[in-house]
Amino acid sequence: MPQASLLDQHGSELFGPHNLPYGVFGTPGDPARRIGVRVGDVVLDAAAAARAVGDEAVAALLDHPVLNPLMAAGRPAWERVRAAVGRWLTAPELYDAVAPLVRPLDSVELHLPFEVADYVDFYASEHHATTVGRLFRPDGDALTPNWKHLPIGYHGRAGSVVVSGTDVVRPAGQRKGVDDPSPVFGPCARLDFEAEVGFVVGAGSPAGVPVSQQAFPEHVFGVCLVNDWSARDIQAWEYVPLGPFLAKSFATSVSPWVVPLPALEAARVAPPERDTPLLPYLDDAALPAWGLDLRLEVRLNGHSLSRPPFSAMYWTAAQQLAHLTVNGAALRTGDLFASGTVSGPGAHERGCLLEMTANGRDPLSLPDGSARGFLQDGDVVTVTAWAPGPDGTRVGFGEVTGRVLPARVP
Template sequence: MPPFEVPEGDPFGPHNLPYGVFSHAGSQERTVGVRLGDHVLDAGAAAHALGSPYASLLARPTLNPLLAAGRTAWSDVRRALTAWVTVPAHQETVAPFLHPLSSVTLHLPFEVADYVDFYASENHARNVGHIFRPDAADSLTPNWKHLPIGYHGRSGTVVVSGTDVVRPSGQRKAPADPAPVFGPSVRLDIEAEVGFVVGVPSTIGSPVALDGFREHVFGLCLLNDWSARDIQAWEYVPLGPFLGKSFATSVSAWITPLDALEEARVAPPERTHPLLPYLDDSGEEPGGYDLRISVAINGHVVSEPPFSTMYWTAAQQLAHMTVNGASLRTGDLYGSGTVSGPEPAQRGSLLELTWNGRDPLELPDGKRAFLEDGDVVTLSAWAPGPAGVRVGLGEVTGRVVAG
């Protein structure tokens, strides 16, 4: 089938057009690509051939120049790309720049500036509370319904889908142990998340309001924030996650622009506590996204978390992240936190799925409480699109290897 003739209903049709960065086999030269079905369009080469004023933004080894260009440029480029792959008059010019995905290498699509991870799913937070504080009167911490809890992570170990994840080592101490020991994590876990990619920076000292979300955030992607639960449990009091989180965070090779997800926007769950003005979105456009995530281990689906259940929206997270005057940089990445739904089969981590190892998963290749060396974890997702078609998100895959 010719590359322009994407099968009807393909989740990566012209209605989607996510952005990535690729190189040809045997070449070190990277350039911006746009996915169409099972092909990738060399966006810079096509733009140059068609005389686009945005050729200089697209013929780059990273998405960062396009991210920094702002919403007007994002919209103009998207309209142009849609025309290039749908208007017959352009096909002869554009066809040489469409390459089979199987023939190229995909890379981390943008240079990550800062990385922040949130804790925005009430279902996840309550599950964790029940596991670690079973006797507490409320499974949520007192601040949870008043602000999006987060922590500043490590950007240098954000890796693209397909990168092996080395089992981390560190200190761990079980409650009954007399002293900590050092060694590889024995409770390696996943966190099924959605990552948001910042394009336009902000000025230090100037918070970004809720209605500034779409002016600063370019798009989103799937994200797996790998977690060493045993290392995390021993180190995190009183300052929070450190070595148990910083060893690897996997992201998709494809960034889906927000403009491709208009039909997927939904209202967040009903708020049960009054919000301070900077977080009050009652008068704003719907800030949630209806993303249907699937988590597979060694090809076997173990969970299907719904992103529409997230209590705190990406706009609220951005507002909270900057309300103290912290500035945004092009390439900033922030994760939603683990996505978990209300049902047991919708939990986004093994910590929850196995109830901290008490109830191991029954997989075709054996039981799993936590991840074993050689396990391959894959996150995939789709969202409702125009006229009933699905918008596919690029998958995130990682294989655990021994440290």
């Protein structure tokens, strides 16, 4: 009787042949970083598998400690590798060669999957931007006049991007209450998370040449989850006029698995109706839709806080890519752009505590009897997501998680 295929053996609904996300892992016995593909709850050592089946061309793309060389190789190479991995996992004649190269997920250490070039954070949820605008600028319009004309974004600190599971030290910094005569220094008192979705640029583009929305799948390699940790009190004091700086730059966590863009074909949906005409480079009315039906969930210490729907985002990632390059900015392999906090219209669809608690005024009650306006030391924040896959399946993103450590202030 022939062996079962590796997919039959290990594949799950969330991590089956339709998903095959990439990550970077090591093991206690062999800590060298190498590329892995997740199947169910195991990790396939991808370059070793390529060599085991004699596919040297694919092995050359995979035999690296980060995804960047594969990402830089461009879409035809991504398709070739994805097809090859699917073949290794299903062909009965390859079972004996490949089966020894899987490791249980709980036996490996997962690392940052790619070297981040530039990190950009957008602000694409109308619900989030409206709520935040009301809280931070109570005397003005909730949305700034530019908000529906362009996807607002800013550059974050690429060197502070860390992989899920990395502890986050509570930042210290300046804050100033409206009634304080001058700022005070100390640990952030309003530490927050932001549940976001990140888009990872594979193929770069030269300076001076804008990238159109249509070229989105030629440049974006895949999608991950992001927690953009935020110090709200530091942010409120520092952000006028040049934007958030230290309130964000201490840590940004990303999930260890990058879901290939083709795995999300079945999740593509029309974005929400836009009520403001768009300039041609942003207009997507006549283009294939790049809204994405990702269902996020935010948990605090294991307790589910909310289920933000990514499909409610006003701006798509294709629009964000077109905007960020329309001035001629070059793309580099490893550029990461995140969506901004994912928040839907519902009370249980908000992606950060700032919104859930009205800037701390209405604390959440947790099942253990405690209350949270903002995060306490020791809190563990976890964001997970899934998307519809083909034929009634689902595509899993795994999770991005992190624990808050106390500030290190003398």
